[in-house]
Amino acid sequence: MxxxxxxxxxxxxxxxxxxxxxxxxxxxxxxxxxxxSSGSGKTTLLRCLNFLETPDAGVISVGGKVIFDAADPATQxxxxxxxxxxxxxxxxxxxxxxxxxxxxxxVTLAVKLRTPDKSQWGTIDARGRELLAQMGLxxxxxxxxxxxxxxxxxxxxxxxxxxxxxxxxCFDEPTSALDPELTGEVLKxxxxxxxxxxxxxxxxxxxxxxxxxxxxxxxxxxxxIVEQGPARQVIEQPRExxxxxxxxxxxxx
Amino acid sequence: MLATVLGALNVGFLQTLKLFAVTLLGxxxxxxxxxxxxxxxxxxxxxxxxxxxxxIRGTPLMLxxxxxxxxxxxxxxxxxxGSGEEGRFLASAIAFIINYxxxxxxxxxxxxxxVPVGQQEAGMxxxxxxxxxxxxxxxxxxxxxxxxxxxxxxxTLVKDTSIARIISLQEVIWAGYAFLKGSHGYSGLVWPLFxxxxxxxxxxxxxxxxxxxxxxxxxxxx
Numbered sequence: 336m337x338x339x340x341x342x343x344x345x346x347x348x349x350x351x352x353x354x355x356x357x358x359x360x361x362x363x364x365x366x367x368x369x370x371x372s373s374g375s376g377k378t379t380l381l382r383c384l385n386f387l388e389t390p391d392a393g394v395i396s397v398g399g400k401v402i403f404d405a406a407d408p409a410t411q412x413x414x415x416x417x418x419x420x421x422x423x424x425x426x427x428x429x430x431x432x433x434x435x436x437x438x439x440x441x442v443t444l445a446v447k448l449r450t451p452d453k454s455q456w457g458t459i460d461a462r463g464r465e466l467l468a469q470m471g472l473x474x475x476x477x478x479x480x481x482x483x484x485x486x487x488x489x490x491x492x493x494x495x496x497x498x499x500x501x502x503x504x505c506f507d508e509p510t511s512a513l514d515p516e517l518t519g520e521v522l523k524x525x526x527x528x529x530x531x532x533x534x535x536x537x538x539x540x541x542x543x544x545x546x547x548x549x550x551x552x553x554x555x556x557x558x559x560i561v562e563q564g565p566a567r568q569v570i571e572q573p574r575e576x577x578x579x580x581x582x583x584x585x586x587x588x
Numbered sequence: 589m590l591a592t593v594l595g596a597l598n599v600g601f602l603q604t605l606k607l608f609a610v611t612l613l614g615x616x617x618x619x620x621x622x623x624x625x626x627x628x629x630x631x632x633x634x635x636x637x638x639x640x641x642x643x644i645r646g647t648p649l650m651l652x653x654x655x656x657x658x659x660x661x662x663x664x665x666x667x668x669x670g671s672g673e674e675g676r677f678l679a680s681a682i683a684f685i686i687n688y689x690x691x692x693x694x695x696x697x698x699x700x701x702x703v704p705v706g707q708q709e710a711g712m713x714x715x716x717x718x719x720x721x722x723x724x725x726x727x728x729x730x731x732x733x734x735x736x737x738x739x740x741x742x743x744t745l746v747k748d749t750s751i752a753r754i755i756s757l758q759e760v761i762w763a764g765y766a767f768l769k770g771s772h773g774y775s776g777l778v779w780p781l782f783x784x785x786x787x788x789x790x791x792x793x794x795x796x797x798x799x800x801x802x803x804x805x806x807x808x809x810x
Contacts, residue, residue: 387712434810435732
């Protein structure tokens with residue numbers, strides 16, 4: 336059974352339809368890449384899954400349980416949405432680390448806020464350090480975000496998202512705000528997460544990366560899913576003309 | 589003579605300091621409440637708050653103080669403030685707190701809105717509550733942003749306290765002026781009035797150092 340199932344998600348801003356009839360599913364341990372040009376709706380889709388936007392129609396289920404149904408207001412209460420968000424982790428394009436906290440504090444803050452029993456905070460810190468070490472940042476735990484490079488900041492942000500043990504980890508163009516020489520270190524971390532069978536959704540412009548790391552690929556254009564299938568097939572032998580055109584612009588540059 | 593003058597000026601400056609401190613103690617928290625009103629998603633509250641801020645910031649503090657102190661007496665037939673220094677202080681404190689609350693609320697609003705939306709969103713996806721996001725994420729970033737403009741307002745407030753002289757609050761300039769027009773057996777003395785300037789200079793010097801220290805304390809993050 337699929338871990339995540341999205342059915343007929345729709346979102347509009349005013350009269351502009353940003354997402355239409357978006358349905359897909361994701362099995363546990365699988366990585367899904369979403370590709371498409373700017374404005375195709377892929378970021379909005381991620382934001383809908385994390386309830387930063389409320390879908391206007393559609394159903395989202397995790398582990399067979401409906402967590403959001405646009406037709407059922409009972410599934411949309413603020414306090415419950417906050418808990419349901421924790422099914423998903425989100426890594427932002429611009430990192431959005433908290434500048435007044437060290438790398439370690441960024442990773443542990445939310446977990447500590449959920450753990451009133453302070454005797455457990457030592458364990459939380461230890462796990463935070465472990466996550467930073469996993470990101471290759473064991474010697475940066477006490478650094479503030481402005482003392483870190485963009486690639487290091489993004490790796491702290493990944494550790495922060497993992498600290499809450501989400502079912503699905505989402506990446507919103509995780510390397511788009513980085514200098515080209517820094518994208519490698521972030522992609523390497525995401526690749527190792529995929530190797531450990533972390534369930535992930537990655538919105539990306541890195542086609543080679545999507546092909547190698549993702550199991551499935553969705554190509555979006557104009558708010559709809561144009562093509563979806565196994566990563567290698569969609570990127571190397573796309574069936575749809577629109578996908579071909581999009582990919583040729585990438586391989587050409 | 590020097591001892592008499594300094595004694596009188598000290599008493600006056602104590603009143604200046606009291607008005608300064610009470611205004612800050614009232615306006616700093618009330619400004620935050622008002623800034624939430626001016627950012628409210630409930631439109632009538634937002635418009636009402638912004639109109640109050642417009643009126644208070646758009647008219648002189650001196651006028652507000654005169655109206656608050658004299659008009660109730662005209663309407664009621666007796667002054668609710670009484671005739672003593674305590675009543676004058678109370679009226680001054682209320683007028684100053686209202687006025688500075690409006691100024692502070694606008695500084696706070698700028699500070700809060702200047703924190704990138706991504707900070708709130710990061711808090712949300714990490715499952716934090718609204719109040720956790722405000723107190724643990726936004727507040728300190730906002731404070732860092734507002735320290736320089738607040739320093740300006742606070743130093744202006746020190747000097748604005750002299751406006752209370754218009755209702756004869758016996759603050760330091762009132763005390764200095766008394767020696768010019770005749771008091772304590774002296775009259776025609778000009779220098780005590782000049783001397784009041786030194787009180788303001790020294791006090792503002794101390795405040796500048798203090799606020800600079802606060803600013804440096806927040807330098808550890810960007």
